[in-house]
Amino acid sequence: MSTDPSASGPTTGEERPEMELLSGINSPADLRRLTVEQLPQVCADLRSFLINSLSSHPGHFASSMGAVELTVALHYVFDTPYDRIVWDVGHQAYGHKLLTGRRDSFATNRTLGGLSGFPTPKESEYDTFAAGHASNSISAALGMAVAANLKKDEPRRNVVAVIGDASISGGLAFEGLNNAANSKADLLIILNDNDMSIDRNVGSLNSYLANLTTSRPYNNLREMVAAGLRRMNLISPKSRGSITRFNNSLKSLLVSEQNIFEGLDIRYFGPFDGHDVGTLVRVLNDIKHLRGPRILHLRTVKGKGFAPAENDPAKWHAPGKFDPVTGIRLPEASDCPPKYQEVFGKHLVDIAGRDPRVVAITAAMLSGTSVNRMLAAYPDRTFDVGISEGHAVTFAGGLAKEGMKPVVAIYSSFLQRAYDHIIHDVALEGLPVVFCIDRAGLVGEDGATHHGVFDLAYLRTIPGMTVASPRNQNYLRSLMETAVAWPGPFAIRYPRGRGEKTPDTEPRQLPVGRGEKLHDGADLTVLTIGPVASDALRAIERVERETGRTIALYDMIFVKPLDEEILREVAAKGIPVITIEDASAAGGMGSAVLEWMAANGKNVPVKCLGVPDRFIPQGTPAQLHHLCGFDEQGIADAILKTLEQ
DSSP, rough: OOOOOTTTSSSSSSSOOOOGGGGGGGGGHTTTTSOOOOOOOHHHHHHHHHHHHHTTTTOOOOOHHTHHHHHHHHHOOOOTTTTTEESSSSSSSHHHHHHTOSSTTTTGTTTTOOSSSOOTTTHHHHHHHOOOSSSSSSHHHHHHHHHHHHTOSSSOEEEEEEEEETTSSSSSHHHHHHHHHHHHEEEEEEESSSOOOOOOOOOOHHHHHHHHHOOHHHHHHHHHHHHHHHHHSOHHHHHHHHHHHHHHHHHHHHTTOOOOTTTTSEEEEEEEEETTTTHHHHHHHHHHHOOSEEEEEEEEOTTOOOOOOOTTTTTTTSSSSSTTTTTBBOOTTOOOOOOHHHHHHHHHHHHHHHHEEEEEEESSSSSHHHHHHHHOOOGGGGEOOOOOOOHHHHHHHHHHHHTTTEEEEHHHHHGGGGHHIIIIIIIIITOOOOOEEEEEEOOSTTOOOOOOOOOHHHHHHHOOOOOOOOHHHHHHHHHHHHHHHHHSOOOEEOSSSSOOOOOOOOOOOTTTTOOOOEEOOOOOOEEEEHHHHHHHHHHHHHHHHOOOOOOOEEEOEEEEEEOOHHHHHHHTOOOOEEEEEEESSSSSHHHHHHHHHHHHHOOOOOOEEESSSSSSOOOOOHHHHHHOOHHHHHHHHHHHHHHHH
């Protein structure tokens, strides 16, 4: 691999430097002892390390490769951890982890008991704020900057928010920008722009002005003139915003371009080449002492330094295992059953082909949710609204109000951001919006920020909402048919990844609020929701073989409305009940069953298995199900213990 991170031609990992500089960096203090001339080699070392490590220990690849120079420059210029760096999302923070004492443990990244795949203060003092969901960095960093001012921290504490061009499109980011514009807090916002064209580079004049406005002599003179004008009462805090907007507009006029920040009362610098580490160090040193909110705009390339990732950054966002020399991604077994999202995407196209009112909406997750299949087939009826989950839901409400049948496909943990919109803009009016909730349950290696374990609890309390979960791919298709025909809001949750090998059956509309008996028994009853039914059935069959006792199993299918016929049948037996769900045990299906039993005066012992009342770390789904006690072994143990009581 080339040792020049700004080399014109991207490379693979064929050439591997010895990483002698990186091996001597155990903290940013070690990095700051190097010369600026040595920093390009540090960047090359970081890229080589990431290529070789992530090829066999998968993670978020392209984003971290694209942020190498920025990461090095930030820790070189700022006195971290005293100075605060707040990462948005955290996909780009692997280099940050390597420079902050976690190089030797990086192979444990995203594994049970190992490093988190995202920055978390529980792991390191250099991780100043939890990351995982987009668009929160500006608000969090502004809070830190205001706190530093209120506490009068000495020496001055610098606070930096690093946000990408996708994350800055989220509503929370703009709320933060708006508040920052009205604040005197000393906040530096770095826009890592690797895709969206916020403004275009027009050549030498633009570069000249960009460098001029960041230079320390220029800014010292500017502040001195401003101070003099304030003393003469010629400018005031009220007019400060107008002057800042004028300066930004003047720059835009001179270079014949505009950018989205020109109307904000925030000083704007850039754009600069985000892969020129020497320039980044100079610019950061020049502007870090300035007062008030500032935006530094950097242009970067996702996957920088690895040719396959540069050529197709979307596929290399989280590519899995790959050959570090050739860049060839290792294939999965060919006989695997399809992923739930693939089943969803394919059947959505089938439904849309039969009903021209069906439209699809997703929030920056076209391929992740398989809505890209709908885009290919019906582009005029497919909408990717970007990182704007709240807007996605309200937009769907507007479509439904005018007779369309919107299908909103969003990951469970991200749909949390749209909770008010679900209530106010869909459920309150009883609008027929279908929520297809991907990545429901414990998702695995992405960890606590991404586990979709709260949806059953936060949706089943909403009046008029129908909430269901399929136990396999066939039931996903049938629930989609049911939901699109339903006259009110309807949520379907399904897990990440593949189901079990199941012969395809013709999809059909299911009776809403009706479950199914899968196994009969007289000594104990198990109620499940979703794919965990398969683990429960295997556990039941094992226990029956070992004990001679018999256990009934019902797939409830619907959490709201519950199948009251099943519950009456179960209660009439007077035998213990175990509920199982890949979701929060508090507030989910088990809670709903307990509420029904209490409301109907049924004195039946009920034990609830699910995700306990704590945040679950990263690990494989199988490991996490075992950790939470509802894998096959955990279910069998719970059944045996209950039978013994």
